Amino acid sequence: MQRKIVFVMHILLILAIFQTSPVCAWHPGELVITGDVAQEVVLAGYQGWEVVGLEYRGEAQEAIRLLPVLQYAGVLGAEGSIFLSAYDGVGAVLALGEITEECYLRLTPEYGWQFISEHHPRQAGVKFLEYVVVAAAGPDLPCLRLISGTTETVISYGSLFAVDSVQRLIIEGEAKKGDFTAAPFSRRSLIPLAQFLNKQEAAAVVAYLGDGSQVEVSLAGYLEWRGQSADYLGPDGRSRKADVKALWADAPETAVTELLSQALDALGEGRVLIILVDGLGFFELQQVQPPFLSSREVQQARTVFPSITPVALASILTGALPSEHGITARGMRELQVPDLFFYASQLGKSSALVEGNTKILNTSIRPILNPDLDGDGSTDYEVFQSAQEQLAAGVDLVFVHFHGYDDTAHSCGPFSPEAGEKLLELDGYIQALCQGFSGTVFVLADHGQHPTSRDKLGDHGLASLLDLTVPWFRWEQP
Ligand SMILES: [Zn+2]
Ligand SMILES: [Zn+2]
Numbered sequence: 001m002q003r004k005i006v007f008v009m010h011i012l013l014i015l016a017i018f019q020t021s022p023v024c025a026w027h028p029g030e031l032v033i034t035g036d037v038a039q040e041v042v043l044a045g046y047q048g049w050e051v052v053g054l055e056y057r058g059e060a061q062e063a064i065r066l067l068p069v070l071q072y073a074g075v076l077g078a079e080g081s082i083f084l085s086a087y088d089g090v091g092a093v094l095a096l097g098e099i100t101e102e103c104y105l106r107l108t109p110e111y112g113w114q115f116i117s118e119h120h121p122r123q124a125g126v127k128f129l130e131y132v133v134v135a136a137a138g139p140d141l142p143c144l145r146l147i148s149g150t151t152e153t154v155i156s157y158g159s160l161f162a163v164d165s166v167q168r169l170i171i172e173g174e175a176k177k178g179d180f181t182a183a184p185f186s187r188r189s190l191i192p193l194a195q196f197l198n199k200q201e202a203a204a205v206v207a208y209l210g211d212g213s214q215v216e217v218s219l220a221g222y223l224e225w226r227g228q229s230a231d232y233l234g235p236d237g238r239s240r241k242a243d244v245k246a247l248w249a250d251a252p253e254t255a256v257t258e259l260l261s262q263a264l265d266a267l268g269e270g271r272v273l274i275i276l277v278d279g280l281g282f283f284e285l286q287q288v289q290p291p292f293l294s295s296r297e298v299q300q301a302r303t304v305f306p307s308i309t310p311v312a313l314a315s316i317l318t319g320a321l322p323s324e325h326g327i328t329a330r331g332m333r334e335l336q337v338p339d340l341f342f343y344a345s346q347l348g349k350s351s352a353l354v355e356g357n358t359k360i361l362n363t364s365i366r367p368i369l370n371p372d373l374d375g376d377g378s379t380d381y382e383v384f385q386s387a388q389e390q391l392a393a394g395v396d397l398v399f400v401h402f403h404g405y406d407d408t409a410h411s412c413g414p415f416s417p418e419a420g421e422k423l424l425e426l427d428g429y430i431q432a433l434c435q436g437f438s439g440t441v442f443v444l445a446d447h448g449q450h451p452t453s454r455d456k457l458g459d460h461g462l463a464s465l466l467d468l469t470v471p472w473f474r475w476e477q478p
Pocket of ligand 1: 279309
């Protein structure tokens with residue numbers, strides 16, 4: 001057994017030497033298939049791929065087919081382009097639809113990775129390939145969003161490869177050895193932010209990052225393409241924020257994470273009623289103009305990413321970003337930080353969480369669940385009645401979560417007449433809850449929705465203007 005392991009290790013060592021020892025002046029390097037694909041593929045050789053013998057320019061060659069590599073990577077979207085990009089920055093753009101079984105990738109000591117196709121023009125035969133970047137088209141691509149006012153520019157990560165960039169030489173520091181120094185540098189392709197977000201240079205922008213954090217960045221900064229994602233780099237070209245999902249110029253100053261501190265302040269003065277209208281985007285509210293809510297002053301607020309119920313609810317109840325409270329996806333329930341109800345109890349205040357028919361998070365108090373007793377397909381009426389009971393019982397802090405608007409917007413679309421009807425119904429419940437209540441009222445949403453053209457007509461979860469912009473009401477009920 002021991003000998004077998006040693007033997008295997010010998011083979012691995014030989015393979016390692018074989019793979020890393022230069023066979024010529026040019027090291028072929030690795031070819032990365034990236035962009036709008038499900039998974040990035042790095043080709044260091046033909047291993048794992050069917051090697052095909054072919055005749056090319058009168059010589060017998062060996063190569064692998066490009067199509068199975070693209071299929072393995074999983075091209076997202078039905079159509080688009082592929083960029084064949086060489087180490088020296090030259091390349092060729094081909095139509096995805098024109099990649100056939102006769103398109104090959106060849107690796108030779110003379111030319112590194114090279115694209116070969118007898119059907120394509122000679123210019124497609126790019127040598128020393130570094131990247132094959134898929135820039136696909138389609139509705140569900142992972143995208144970078146640049147939001148300014150009500151304008152949203154959406155660029156898939158594959159397409160970002162083709163966006164104009166500037167070359168910057170970035171000094172990475174200074175190394176010393178005795179009296180001698182060396183300052184390592186790298187030459188980087190950086191995409192100036194100002195070309196998308198046409199505002200004052202000094203204006204601040206909120207960056208939404210993949211880990212659920214948000215940071216303020218500068219318009220004088222840059223984006224750097226990273227294959228299937230993009231990083232933000234500060235004006236110095238060095239300070240880096242990885243995995244940018246959205247950049248939002250003039251984002252609403254109010255954030256849903258402020259509810260916790262505002263509600264606790266108000267709780268010091270009297271009773272607090274918080275009403276969460278699941279899925280109600282700011283722009284939908286503006287379109288419907290429900291009579292009761294429209295008689296109050298509304299602000300825009302920004303929610304968190306990913307813009308889904310458990311993540312946003314956790315931020316609303318803890319005042320923390322997803323990167324801090326630990327809820328970053330569906331199915332996660334354990335909060336890493338204390339919630340609103342814990343702080344309320346520290347103040348000696350009673351609280352109630354009036355929910356629909358399911359528990360979403362493990363909060364410090366047990367939610368009051370309300371199944372759809374009247375069988376009308378929604379828990380809203382039951383939630384309304386349950387909330388009325390809690391208010392009548394004199395509970396200091398009542399948090400009410402209406403789910404019906406989100407459900408209707410999913411099935412009928414966020415700007416549909418049906419969703420508008422639902423909002424009018426909820427507007428009536430909110431008005432009724434406020435009657436006879438004395439204290440501070442907050443009304444907000446966890447996220448909005450955007451229209452889709454697939455099986456459901458509305459959805460959310462993106463770092464998009466419609467999903468991230470929610471209404472925020474606060475008023476004193478005498
Ligand atoms: Zn929701
Ligand atoms: Zn939803």
